[in-house]
Amino acid sequence: MEKKKLQVQLAKAFSRNFSFNRGIYRLIPKxxxxxxxxxxxxxxxxxxxxxxxxxxxxxxxxxxxxxxxxxxxxxxxxxxxxxxxxxxxxxxxxxxxxxxxxxxxxxxxxxxxxxxxxxxxxxxxxxxxxxxxxxxxxxxxxxxxxxxxxxxxxxxxxxxxxxxxxxxxxxxxxxxxxxxxxxxxxxxxxxxxxxxxxxxxxxxxxxxxxxxxxxxxxxxxxxxxxxxxxxxxxxxxxxxxxxxxxxxxxxxxxNTPINPNLLQQFQIPFSEIITGVHCVKCFSIPMKKISGSWICMRCQHTSKDAHIASLQDYALLFGQTITNKDMREFLHLSSPSSASRILMTMNLEYTGSYKYRKYQLPL
Incomplete structure (x- = not known):
């Protein structure tokens, strides 16, 4: 039952559609x-x-x-x-x-x-x-x-x-x-x-x-x-x-929805993408992980699950498959155990043994 509730919570978080911007855009409702x-x-x-x-x-x-x-x-x-x-x-x-x-x-x-x-x-x-x-x-x-x-x-x-x-x-x-x-x-x-x-x-x-x-x-x-x-x-x-x-x-x-590879279309390498957890309030990147919470250094917004929206960004830009190493690099996590804890709480589908495990992110 607890797993079911968590999956529903994740689904809701991944379905949030909001407009944004860094600079000329501002957070607006759905x-x-x-x-x-x-x-x-x-x-x-x-x-x-x-x-x-x-x-x-x-x-x-x-x-x-x-x-x-x-x-x-x-x-x-x-x-x-x-x-x-x-x-x-x-x-x-x-x-x-x-x-x-x-x-x-x-x-x-x-x-x-x-x-x-x-x-x-x-x-x-x-x-x-x-x-x-x-x-x-x-x-x-x-x-x-x-x-x-x-x-x-x-x-x-x-x-x-x-x-x-x-x-x-x-x-x-x-x-x-x-x-x-x-x-x-x-x-x-x-x-x-x-x-x-x-x-x-x-x-x-x-x-x-x-x-x-x-x-x-x-x-x-x-x-x-x-x-x-x-x-x-x-x-x-x-x-x-x-x-x-x-x-x-x-x-x-x-029906086959169009699903473009934007990085390929605009010829943008991974090195030019800003990584880290983004603040869902002011969109500043990166937030810092302090005592189990993500804290925005710009607006001081605090969140336990800010990484979920950032992992959605990863899925949209790089594909739905992610490894422990990929997550550490993208979210700026310091250790494999930190990434593992997040992956375990998200109850994602996966393939492969522990060391070579690949997880499937929802869209």
Whole structure:
């Protein structure tokens, strides 16, 4: 029973998602809370903080403020976080329609062929049709240039080009249809919209191509009207309730979240990573172990288990496998026995004999 309680405590500690920074960032609460609703179970795959964002957070926590790649990583983090927040905000508009015949899945990434994947921000499943939502959380003025198949954003007087999301979502429809046929599901209508989550964003297009844009691009506030339109147009049930649930289970089972190796991507060696236990209050590194407690030399915060969050950083950056020696080096522990005591209290799964034992850290 005591072991069970400890495992629950560890799981909770490892699931804390907070934003941070060293310098320009400050500790803030959990990014967003799931919208409480009477039918939570009908969102079959909820929007959770993606592993990529958690890895970027861990990397920024442990990268020197003057590091040459820091600004590039901060840009990637801001972009990823904006996308996550945009997708989260869409749940509000979907809540009125949730039922056993209207299911919602977030962030589905499926294998397209032997090497390539396709990803869907939000997928709505009904018995009559499927709806793909590609969410864009972008500020400023967006011009959908269909002639040159690009999206042009104007923000603070600066123009920036992006890949055409209309072309992208058409490919997603094609890929999803092919995947469904390969899994022997009925041929069901698939529709898609590009949803602009920021209500202050201005949308423009070239008049010659405006019809294509008007059919595909909407503000989040118009989503409910579009769903009502599709539901009134497609009244014939293509799938049974059983098939609908089977499809949702299979999509979740086949989902393969993107899990990048950030150190490899940004070419950062271990020697450039700041090691030691970080303070969960002010993010100062390292804390010092004094009389069985971790003490922050900057804010004087004291903790018995501050090492847990730092071991999560290790798992996110270097992988989930860790040895006694790895732990000593990363947490700045003075002896093998100190590391062993921590490992024993965490009740981690392991392989190998005592001297060569490898432990598995949770994510």
């Amino acid at each position: 990014l967003t809370k799931s919208i409480k609703r009477r039918s939570d179970h009908l969102i079959k795959k909820e929007q959770k903080l993606p592993i990529k964002i958690r890895k970027l957070q861990a990397l920024l926590r442990r990268l020197p403020s003057h590091h040459k790649e820091r600004s590039r990583i901060e840009g990637e983090y801001a972009k990823s976080l904006a996308g996550y927040r945009g997708e989260n905000s869409i749940d509000y508009h979907l809540t009125p329609y949730l039922s056993k015949e209207f299911l919602v899945l977030h962030d589905i990434r499926l294998l397209k062929d032997e090497k390539n994947y396709f990803q869907l921000d939000i997928l709505l499943l009904t018995r009559s049709y499927l709806l793909i939502l590609e969410v864009k959380n972008m500020s400023g003025t967006l011009c959908f240039d269909q002639k040159f198949q690009q999206l042009i954003r104007t923000l603070n007087g600066k123009e920036e080009a992006f890949p055409d999301p209309i072309l992208q979502i058409k490919k997603q429809q094609k890929n999803l249809r092919k995947w469904l046929l390969e899994q022997h599901f009925p041929d069901i209508p698939i529709y898609s919209y590009i949803v602009i989550s920021n209500p202050s964003t201005i949308l423009k297009t070239i008049p010659t191509y405006s019809e294509n844009v008007l059919k595909k691009v909407i503000h989040a506030g118009a989503l409910e009207d579009k769903i009502q339109f599709l539901s009134s147009r497609f009244i014939e049930n293509i799938m049974t309730i059983k098939e609908l649930n089977k499809l949702s289970r299979l999509l979740i089972k086949r």
